[in-house]
Amino acid sequence: MKTVEEIMTKDPACCTAETNLREVARLMVENDCGCIPIVESEESKKPIGMITDRDITVRAVAEGKNPLDLTAADVMTGQVVTVTPDTSVEDCCNKMEDKQIRRIAVVDENGVCCGIVAQADVAINADQRKTAEVVQEVSKAASAV
16 A cells, blocks of 8 residues: 555645745745645744645735735645655545645644645556545635635
């Protein structure tokens, strides 16, 4: 049985709640990703939230706010769901489905962010049935909103 460690993106770019949105967006471009874990501090690397490109669009731009005046704290999702590297891919997928999230932070035994698993990682590494199930279940939240 595959574990999260085998499919996760290791050492993802992270930022703090005080990071300005321009820097967050720059990190997304630089790292070719649409989600950045928000950590307590650069030293602790303990996740306290997540910010996506969609968060920036929906919670800032679409509301007429100037993203250049905002920080990650202004638009991030404040709750973070985590798994550990030794979590099975199946359990990770189940958690993504239950919480209806497309990405999940991976933390080590000290609670330090050491990776991230996205739907794409599941699609590349899991069987087709599981991939379809995750996409379907996570998408239910989006279509219900």
